[in-house]
Amino acid sequence: MQLRKVKIVGTGKYLPKRTVTDEEMDRLLGIAKGWVRSKANVCVRHFAERETASEMGAQAAYAALENAGLAFGDIDCLVCASGTMQQPIPCTAALIQKAMGQEQSGVPCFDINSTCLSFVVGLDVMSYLVQAGRYRRVLFVATEIASAGLNWKQKESAALFGDGAAAVIVERSGEGESAGIVHSSMQTFGQGAAFSEIRGGGSGLHASRYEQAGAADYLFDMNGPAMFKFASKLLPGFVDRLLGEAGVRMGDFRAVIPHQGSAMAMRLMCRKLGIHDDQLMDITADHGNTIAASIPMGIHEAIRRGRINRGDRVLLLGTSAGLSIGGMILDY
Numbered sequence: 444m445q446l447r448k449v450k451i452v453g454t455g456k457y458l459p460k461r462t463v464t465d466e467e468m469d470r471l472l473g474i475a476k477g478w479v480r481s482k483a484n485v486c487v488r489h490f491a492e493r494e495t496a497s498e499m500g501a502q503a504a505y506a507a508l509e510n511a512g513l514a515f516g517d518i519d520c521l522v523c524a525s526g527t528m529q530q531p532i533p534c535t536a537a538l539i540q541k542a543m544g545q546e547q548s549g550v551p552c553f554d555i556n557s558t559c560l561s562f563v564v565g566l567d568v569m570s571y572l573v574q575a576g577r578y579r580r581v582l583f584v585a586t587e588i589a590s591a592g593l594n595w596k597q598k599e600s601a602a603l604f605g606d607g608a609a610a611v612i613v614e615r616s617g618e619g620e621s622a623g624i625v626h627s628s629m630q631t632f633g634q635g636a637a638f639s640e641i642r643g644g645g646s647g648l649h650a651s652r653y654e655q656a657g658a659a660d661y662l663f664d665m666n667g668p669a670m671f672k673f674a675s676k677l678l679p680g681f682v683d684r685l686l687g688e689a690g691v692r693m694g695d696f697r698a699v700i701p702h703q704g705s706a707m708a709m710r711l712m713c714r715k716l717g718i719h720d721d722q723l724m725d726i727t728a729d730h731g732n733t734i735a736a737s738i739p740m741g742i743h744e745a746i747r748r749g750r751i752n753r754g755d756r757v758l759l760l761g762t763s764a765g766l767s768i769g770g771m772i773l774d775y
Contacts, residue, residue: 453511605731702761
């Protein structure tokens with residue numbers, strides 16, 4: 444086990460004002476009525492219009508601060524844990540700090556990106572620094588505008604996504620408190636890198652080559668069946684090792700909060716891993732796939748709805764582009 448005595452003290456989220464129903468998505472995609480709901484099970488998602496990713500992140504961050512009864516001055520590190528970025532330079536965390544009106548604070552800001560697993564990876568890495576006393580309180584923000592990069596010709600993936608932001612504040616657990624990270628693990632298999640990608644925008648295919656490369660290279664591209672097949676083959680063994688190394692069973696978890704990739708993927712995951720319906724925290728239907736924001740949104744909603752309470756054991760689990768698999772066992 445890799446026990447770290449850290450705890451979640453506040454959560455918040457922000458959803459853009461524009462709601463897009465499954466019927467509207469059917470029209471946008473030019474397909475028969477009812478297709479999106481049957482295929483993706485996303486009834487409502489939110490799309491950003493005038494909001495920037497940093498503005499959305501700032502809203503979620505202030506909601507988390509209010510939830511924790513804290514002010515920005517109580518935070519000594521801000522980490523953006525998003526799968527997409529507002530712009531290549533500077534890091535999105537710096538833009539969030541500015542959007543919060545805290546650009547004179549000097550609080551260190553940086554990004555940690557493992558696409559859909561960014562929050563889990565960020566929490567894993569930063570928990571060691573919190574436990575060591577390097578940082579007192581860390582504000583994590585995952586803010587995603589997936590709609591900006593959708594390829595509307597890829598109907599199966601376009602139907603899944605929504606925009607939004609979530610924030611989580613973490614500090615060291617006090618004496619006698621049970622809250623902590625029990626164990627975590629991550630594996631990456633680069634042979635799956637092409638299954639989910641945006642090729643353009645970096646140094647490999649710079650924006651200056653947009654006309655030469657073509658628009659599709661700058662949009663989200665996913666081979667859903669290939670990614671699902673690869674991940675489903677690896678996931679059971681990964682979870683068995685994760686639980687075995689921690690000495691726990693699936694039945695020990697009050698809640699399982701997965702990356703909200705797709706309803707079908709979650710249903711199959713539950714069957715393969717023995718996750719009961721009353722354990723699964725599923726917010727896909729009214730959020731869609733919000734990339735890295737999906738797991739902290741799931742945490743926020745689980746706490747808000749009373750699905751988890753202090754002392755409950757929780758499993759965070761997901762896959763991301765790379766192809767990566769990650770999981771974390773924590774006591775809330």
